[in-house]
Amino acid sequence: MNSSAVSPGRAGLLILLTGQMLPLIDTSITNVALDPITRSLHTTPTQLELIVALYGVAFAVCLAMGSKLGDNHGRRRVFMWGVALFGLASLLCGMAGSVHALLAARTLQGAGAALIVPQILATLHVTLKGREHARAISLYGGIGGIAFIVGQMGGGWLVSADFGGLGWRNAFFINVPVCLLVLALSHHYVPETRSESPSGIDWPGTVYLAMILCCLLFPMALGRELHWPLALQLMLVALIPLIWLMRQNALAKQQQGQMPLLPPRLLKLPSIRFGLVIALLFFSAWSGFMFCMALTMQSGLGMAPWQSGNSFIALGIAYFVSALFAPKLIARYSMGKILLTGLSVQLAGLLLLMLTFWHFGLHTSAVTLAPATALIGYGQALIVNSFYRIGMRDIKKQDAGAGSAILSTLQQSTLGLGPAVLGSMFLALASGGGYITAIVGFLGLEVLLMLLLAAVALSFRQHLSGCPVPSL
Missing domain, CATH: 1.20.1250.20 (MFS general substrate transporter like domains)
Known part of the structure; x- marks a missing residue:
């Protein structure tokens, strides 16, 4: 690791923690806005599940990739990529005219969050030591509670205030100026770090994980509403060969001295x-x-x-x-x-x-x-x-x-x-x-x-x- 990296200082720490809060706040805000979204886009309860769940699944699938990209190409750079993608996805969420557009934008938002989050803890570990490190990690651990309060209260107020007649859309639009501010300040205050021994991304493992999670997510979410059609039943059956293929891929990479997504x-x-x-x-x-x-x-x-x-x-x-x-x-x-x-x-x-x-x-x-x-x-x-x-x-x-x-x-x-x-x-x-x-x-x-x-x-x-x- 880049042990000689410059400390981010208070300004850099504040920017990184603000970046950490973005994905956390957004989860809370989305929960607060469920009923207004239903009335606006005429969503079913099942579609509401997917609005929440697809974000988390995209986040999970892209997380390890985000970590490797930061190690290889620079953590500040990938952090800024993630913030830019998250801001764009938030804009698309707010502009969504249909539930399908909102679902696509939420998936993109989860991918952006996955680029942001791994860079924060890695940067803190590499650039801080002793008491400063302990204090930063405590703040990193406690920020979830702050983000939760801000998301619930701020999101509820934004949606209810109905600025410009936009209602629930304000809960997503508010991310855009915050992302622009983080982007403007990151280059000046967040130090650049990267791994001294870059490693490749396990693309097959990432694809298998995405397929496994989707084969679980869609049958569980849609099965009851659609009365379990054959396609959803086959998705559940497909879990067995997909898990086997992911394990075989991981074993092969491990034998070659590479690091698979989930090392056996x-x-x-x-x-x-x-x-x-x-x-x-x-x-x-x-x-x-x-x-x-x-x-x-x-x-x-x-x-x-x-x-x-x-x-x-x-x-x-x-x-x-x-x-x-x-x-x-x-x-x-x-x-x-x-x-x-x-x-x-x-x-x-x-x-x-x-x-x-x-x-x-x-x-x-x-x-x-x-x-x-x-x-x-x-x-x-x-x-x-x-x-x-x-x-x-x-x-x-x-x-x-x-x-x-x-x-x-x-x-x-x-x-x-x-x-x-x-x-x-x-x-x-x-x-x-x-x-x-x-x-x-x-x-x-x-x-x-x-x-x-x-x-x-x-x-x-x-x-x-x-x-x-x-x-x-």
């Missing part, structure tokens, strides 16, 4: 496998939770976008506070304890949220939701902080980049699939018994998933307590 030798490590379990159970449930809650607030309870956004303020604040204090807890306690504590707090919040919806029904408000969502946010931050640290435990230094790429790809893949897989179950419940029954049933399912994750964590606990915590 790293996938055999216990910590990576446990990271896969966390991704499947937690991150899919998290993105599914945000989608189902947004639909319940807007379509079920009739909240305006700003009211829906305000309902998540307590969650965002609790997440931010928890993320800031997480490094101190990690220094004192084992990762097993921190993960289980996070799961316990989140489970308490989920159960309280079930009771809240059950008791208040259609009279549920932002105030009544605050205690439960605050617990959920606090627990979520501990689980997210545990994910990378646990997943990287068995990774050697020379494989740090590949290990981080695997975990990031797993995280984004499951975040993308969550709204489609779990959202379909939620919509099936809503069509039969209404939104309150559906959200209570969904939360019950999420409780079961978190209990399953806790059981796996307990079986893995001895491994966690016996290993040092890696520095991220």
Whole structure:
């Protein structure tokens, strides 16, 4: 790595963190705008799932490619490419005259996000040391909570204010001036770094991953609405040969001394496998939770976008506070304890949220939701902080980049699939018994998933307590 790279300073750090917030804020804004998008473009609930999910899937598929491009061609350069693409895609999202145009623009936006995000952490690692590095990483970890609050509140306000009669389109247009500002300042304040040993991109592996995720996404999202036609059934069947082909490609590249997208030798490590379990159970449930809650607030309870956004303020604040204090807890306690504590707090919040919806029904408000969502946010931050640290435990230094790429790809893949897989179950419940029954049933399912994750964590606990915590 470019160890002699110049520190970005406060201005550079602020620009990088602003770049990090763009994709995070956009996820929140999109959830807030679901109901206005439905009225404007006459979308079905299934198409709403795809608006959220395609962004996450494109993000996941292009993430490893974005990381390699930054290593090979310069991280500042690729960061600026990503910001430019994200800004263009945001403009196209706001201008979309049909749901199909919006879906295409959202996919492009996910690709832009995948070029932005890997450059930020890599630049911080290479250019900062000691206390400055620790402070920057804490800010990097806590920015999700800030982005969540800004996205929910700012997005809800933008949509409800209806500037220029543009409604939900403002939630996407607001990204354009921010992207232009980041582009204008990046060249002056963000140092250029790149890897001293460039490596090739696993194009076949990237294509196989895209096909696998699409063969999962579209049947799960469209199957119920289209009554499971033969084409969607064949897509699910195609998963088996696609997974086999991706594995064969990875084994061949590994034998040739190249780095495949998902290296088989790293996938055999216990910590990576446990990271896969966390991704499947937690991150899919998290993105599914945000989608189902947004639909319940807007379509079920009739909240305006700003009211829906305000309902998540307590969650965002609790997440931010928890993320800031997480490094101190990690220094004192084992990762097993921190993960289980996070799961316990989140489970308490989920159960309280079930009771809240059950008791208040259609009279549920932002105030009544605050205690439960605050617990959920606090627990979520501990689980997210545990994910990378646990997943990287068995990774050697020379494989740090590949290990981080695997975990990031797993995280984004499951975040993308969550709204489609779990959202379909939620919509099936809503069509039969209404939104309150559906959200209570969904939360019950999420409780079961978190209990399953806790059981796996307990079986893995001895491994966690016996290993040092890696520095991220």
